[in-house]
Amino acid sequence: MRSPLKNTARAQPFEQSQRDAIYRAIDTRRDVRRGYLPEPLSEDVLMRILAAAHNAPSVGLMQPSRFILIRSHEVRSQIHAAFNRANQQAMALYDDERREQYASLKLEGILEAPQNLCVVCDPQTEQGHGLGRQTMPETIVYSTVCAIQNLWLAARAEGIGVGWVSILSPGDLHTILNIPAHVIPVAYLCLGYVDAFDDRPELERAGWEHRRSLQSVIFDETYTPGTKP
Amino acid sequence: MRSPLKNTARAQPFEQSQRDAIYRAIDTRRDVRRGYLPEPLSEDVLMRILAAAHNAPSVGLMQPSRFILIRSHEVRSQIHAAFNRANQQAMALYDDERREQYASLKLEGILEAPQNLCVVCDPQTEQGHGLGRQTMPETIVYSTVCAIQNLWLAARAEGIGVGWVSILSPGDLHTILNIPAHVIPVAYLCLGYVDAFDDRPELERAGWEHRRSLQSVIFDETYTPGTKP
Numbered sequence: 001m002r003s004p005l006k007n008t009a010r011a012q013p014f015e016q017s018q019r020d021a022i023y024r025a026i027d028t029r030r031d032v033r034r035g036y037l038p039e040p041l042s043e044d045v046l047m048r049i050l051a052a053a054h055n056a057p058s059v060g061l062m063q064p065s066r067f068i069l070i071r072s073h074e075v076r077s078q079i080h081a082a083f084n085r086a087n088q089q090a091m092a093l094y095d096d097e098r099r100e101q102y103a104s105l106k107l108e109g110i111l112e113a114p115q116n117l118c119v120v121c122d123p124q125t126e127q128g129h130g131l132g133r134q135t136m137p138e139t140i141v142y143s144t145v146c147a148i149q150n151l152w153l154a155a156r157a158e159g160i161g162v163g164w165v166s167i168l169s170p171g172d173l174h175t176i177l178n179i180p181a182h183v184i185p186v187a188y189l190c191l192g193y194v195d196a197f198d199d200r201p202e203l204e205r206a207g208w209e210h211r212r213s214l215q216s217v218i219f220d221e222t223y224t225p226g227t228k229p
Numbered sequence: 230m231r232s233p234l235k236n237t238a239r240a241q242p243f244e245q246s247q248r249d250a251i252y253r254a255i256d257t258r259r260d261v262r263r264g265y266l267p268e269p270l271s272e273d274v275l276m277r278i279l280a281a282a283h284n285a286p287s288v289g290l291m292q293p294s295r296f297i298l299i300r301s302h303e304v305r306s307q308i309h310a311a312f313n314r315a316n317q318q319a320m321a322l323y324d325d326e327r328r329e330q331y332a333s334l335k336l337e338g339i340l341e342a343p344q345n346l347c348v349v350c351d352p353q354t355e356q357g358h359g360l361g362r363q364t365m366p367e368t369i370v371y372s373t374v375c376a377i378q379n380l381w382l383a384a385r386a387e388g389i390g391v392g393w394v395s396i397l398s399p400g401d402l403h404t405i406l407n408i409p410a411h412v413i414p415v416a417y418l419c420l421g422y423v424d425a426f427d428d429r430p431e432l433e434r435a436g437w438e439h440r441r442s443l444q445s446v447i448f449d450e451t452y453t454p455g456t457k458p
Contacts, residue, residue, distance in 0.1 A: 010423070011423050014385075017247075019250075022386040024243065025243070026285075037239060050443060050447060055255050056378070057260055061433060063441050063446070066446050066448060067446055068449075068452055069447060071450070075451070089363065090363040131331070135395065135399075136396075139393075142416070149378035150255050152286070157247060158243075160242075167361055167365075170364075178451040186371070187371070194239070196238070197240055208289075208358065214279060217295050218279060218295075219295060223407050
């Protein structure tokens with residue numbers, strides 16, 4: 001229940017060390033593609049990070065996210081083959097120098113990470129009674145993305161690497177994982193203990209791209225690039 | 230740089246009190262629709278939570294998220310009118326008893342919260358050189374949702390309420406906020422200091438919906454509701 005406070009009361013922030021922990025997780029989270037260790041995650045920690053995902057916000061409290069935990073080498077091998085097909089197609093779109101650079105990037109850890117997790121969204125669940133999803137039905141799948149980000153941050157705090165593999169055809173995921181046609185594959189994640197976390201994003205370290213400034217993405221009152229509040 | 234560790238080294242988790250802080254933010258985060266206080270956020274805290282959003286993962290490091298900070302009463306009033314129109318349409322879809330319950334719910338704090346934030350996604354930015362977005366281009370907008378969840382958790386730790394208003398027509402957001410046609414409005418958020426955080430989701434407390442169990446959303450190896458790992 002809400003505390004029976006006067007209007008002048010204000011909810012307090014977490015204490016400084018706890019706030020620091022939140023920003024530490026956010027700032028040091030990485031998309032991990034290498035350095036996975038063969039030891040499987042303990043059930044305890046696996047359930048803690050899945051609970052973090054499950055406790056994410058969802059439109060109308062519909063909780064549309066489902067988590068397919070993949071540990072068999074056979075299934076991971078099928079996914080890895082699907083990645084290779086999609087990656088060859090993606091690579092073909094780049095010219096010369098960029099293509100060479102692309103080919104040198106390590107973009108997934110499907111077979112090295114002992115756990116893979118396919119996070120899917122069931123947009124047809126009756127839970128939530130449709131609230132909030134009439135005008136922006138895309139908030140259903142956004143709910144699942146919020147769950148993924150919760151898991152990612154909890155995993156970082158637990159010392160667990162997470163890598164999001166987006167170079168996969170959704171059709172392959174449907175087929176290999178027996179996902180019904182109406183259910184949306186949102187993310188395919190590699191999960192595992194790792195030897196280390198990089199201090200910078202891998203794509204920045206590899207010279208693929210730089211990060212932009214915070215001020216360049218904040219606009220005042222309306223969509224007005226170039227201004228700032 | 231990666232530390233030159235042996236293969237047997239393992240990245241350590243955060244210390245227990247820091248891990249607790251992450252789970253505290255995740256478990257006590259709420260979608261806040263009431264109890265906003267009139268005092269504006271300090272610039273310091275506003276920039277910290279926007280930086281948390283900006284530091285989210287993005288496909289190919291493309292950083293497509295842009296943040297429109299709305300503080301004027303005039304703009305918020307226009308958005309509030311758009312909410313009212315969308316909400317009347319949504320309400321009309323329910324029958325009798327559900328409609329009455331729906332009408333009693335408080336679903337937004339647009340005028341009470343001194344700051345509103347429209348988070349949008351520019352899918353045409355060249356940043357990232359297209360990496361990772363060939364097979365699943367929807368990961369572009371998912372990147373923006375990750376940013377929103379980062380902001381939501383940082384805000385909770387700062388004692389700041391966040392409410393996601395999904396009962397708005399994207400067309401109204403484009404018009405009122407001058408958003409170019411190719412840019413996607415992803416979320417409209419209310420932000421502010423609050424008197425208190427509820428200990429349960431508002432829709433659960435109001436009897437609209439219950440939360441489901443964690444075990445019911447975890448599947449083993451393939452999409453198999455009813456099994457668990």
